[in-house]
Amino acid sequence: MATKKSLTIQDLFSKISKVNITQILVVLLIAAAFLLGVLFTRVQYLEENVSNNSAAAQQPSQQVPEQTGPKEVSVDDDAILGDKNAPITMIEFVDYECPFCKRFFDETLPQIKKEYIDTGKVKLVMRDLPLDFHQNAHKESQAAECAREQGGNTAYFKYHDEIFKRTTSNGTGLALDQLAVIANDLGLSGSILQSCLDSGKYKAEVDKDLADASAYGATGTPSFFIGKSSSSGKFQGTILVGAQPFESFKAALDAELNKK
Amino acid sequence: MPNLLNLLKRPLTQSLIKNKMSKVSYVTAAISLLVHKPLYIILTGVLAVSLFVLYFVLNNFSVFASIAAISLDPYLLWKVFVNQVDMVWEIAGPISVLVVALVSLLAGLNISLVILRTKKTKVFVGRTNIFGFFGIFGGAFGAACSACNTALIGLLGVSGGLAVFPLRGLEFSLLALVLLVFSLYYISKSMFEMGMTK
Numbered sequence: 001m002a003t004k005k006s007l008t009i010q011d012l013f014s015k016i017s018k019v020n021i022t023q024i025l026v027v028l029l030i031a032a033a034f035l036l037g038v039l040f041t042r043v044q045y046l047e048e049n050v051s052n053n054s055a056a057a058q059q060p061s062q063q064v065p066e067q068t069g070p071k072e073v074s075v076d077d078d079a080i081l082g083d084k085n086a087p088i089t090m091i092e093f094v095d096y097e098c099p100f101c102k103r104f105f106d107e108t109l110p111q112i113k114k115e116y117i118d119t120g121k122v123k124l125v126m127r128d129l130p131l132d133f134h135q136n137a138h139k140e141s142q143a144a145e146c147a148r149e150q151g152g153n154t155a156y157f158k159y160h161d162e163i164f165k166r167t168t169s170n171g172t173g174l175a176l177d178q179l180a181v182i183a184n185d186l187g188l189s190g191s192i193l194q195s196c197l198d199s200g201k202y203k204a205e206v207d208k209d210l211a212d213a214s215a216y217g218a219t220g221t222p223s224f225f226i227g228k229s230s231s232s233g234k235f236q237g238t239i240l241v242g243a244q245p246f247e248s249f250k251a252a253l254d255a256e257l258n259k260k
Numbered sequence: 261m262p263n264l265l266n267l268l269k270r271p272l273t274q275s276l277i278k279n280k281m282s283k284v285s286y287v288t289a290a291i292s293l294l295v296h297k298p299l300y301i302i303l304t305g306v307l308a309v310s311l312f313v314l315y316f317v318l319n320n321f322s323v324f325a326s327i328a329a330i331s332l333d334p335y336l337l338w339k340v341f342v343n344q345v346d347m348v349w350e351i352a353g354p355i356s357v358l359v360v361a362l363v364s365l366l367a368g369l370n371i372s373l374v375i376l377r378t379k380k381t382k383v384f385v386g387r388t389n390i391f392g393f394f395g396i397f398g399g400a401f402g403a404a405c406s407a408c409n410t411a412l413i414g415l416l417g418v419s420g421g422l423a424v425f426p427l428r429g430l431e432f433s434l435l436a437l438v439l440l441v442f443s444l445y446y447i448s449k450s451m452f453e454m455g456m457t458k
Contacts, residue, residue, distance in 0.1 A: 100347065103347060220322060238330060240327065240330070241322045241323045241325075242320065242323035243347060244323065245343040247339050247340075248336065248339075248340060
């Protein structure tokens with residue numbers, strides 16, 4: 001009887017310790033495999049972007065922005081859509097290869113344009129935030145600036161629209177050789193745009209937008225800053241992150257319009 | 261001597277009988293116990309829905325925080341939530357949403373079973389919940405984000421959010437699924453060992 005009891009207890013102890021060790025080992029193994037996967041992906045990702053690291057270096061590595069009320073933001077010297085004297089300014093930090101920016105362009109921007117921009121209540125300022133893991137985004141931003149050089153804000157926004165219509169927005173959704181083709185299709189000079197692009201004339205301009213976005217706490221795209229316009233181009237902007245529904249923009253814009 | 265042999269054989273025989281009961285039947289027995297208790301079905305449903313919402317809100321925290329700073333209108337927040345899920349469905353694919361839903365359901369089931377077991381036996385067996393904890397926690401990282409570069413994974417210092425992962429964050433959800441299935445098995449097994457299921 002004593003033997004049976006001792007055997008059962010011994011068996012129980014060995015069973016418990018066995019289960020515990022197995023459980024712990026499985027958890028550790030899964031965690032280790034996962035961390036190795038993260039590390040591997042990270043290394044791969046860094047290797048892919050090693051040639052394109054000038055902009056990446058200026059981008060923040062941490063994605064969670066500080067959101068502590070309105071911040072002083074600037075329209076800089078970027079392209080404007082709408083009445084320059086509109087009482088409200090909305091800055092969009094855009095990445096042409098971000099599918100959520102494309103979604104905003106496709107679904108929300110037309111409504112904002114119709115109700116707020118075309119009626120003179122709001123002006124939209126387009127600034128660049130090409131994320132480093134979207135390979136072609138930086139060049140596309142530069143190309144839009146090159147288009148603006150040829151035909152002002154009108155050409156810029158036509159070019160902007162055309163990129164979003166043609167790209168599949170997945171990092172390389174639009175082949176870079178198409179940038180000159182778009183210019184030609186819009187009645188601009190493709191060869192001039194290509195030489196502008198090759199010279200890297202607007203690289204610093206796009207990098208400045210990147211640096212400003214980071215300073216404002218905008219790390220994801222699309223990000224918007226909405227506030228009362230000022231003659232200096234600087235204003236207190238409330239951040240709105242993501243391709244939110246039209247109702248979100250309506251709430252933000254109406255709140256600014258109703259402020260005294 | 262034959263008696264001693266019998267004694268030695270007995271635990272081995274019991275162990276063999278237990279092994280014959282398949283791992284799946286532990287789980288089905290535990291679930292069938294739960295589905296006969298309407299209160300626990302409701303609890304599972306409420307937990308699953310709450311976790312689904314929580315996963316999306318957490319992974320799109322900057323999106324929700326920015327609109328909440330402008331308006332706390334519940335209808336607007338609901339519209340934003342629906343919009344986020346719709347966008348993820350469209351851009352990341354239906355599987356991204358469905359896997360998060362499955363993780364939420366399994367997590368709800370795990371929690372309900374732990375509550376049921378603790379209430380019936382008055383014993384809280386912590387060690388069987390370890391997988392569940394990691395599964396529920398891991399599920400939060402898997403919900404696809406609805407803006408580029410804003411996912412919760414950024415907290416781990418991964419620049420690029422879920423976009424840098426080959427499966428766009430589905431890895432997290434699948435890992436959470438595996439952990440929750442393990443957890444469900446261990447909880448169900450402990451319920452069998454405690455005599456709650458047959």
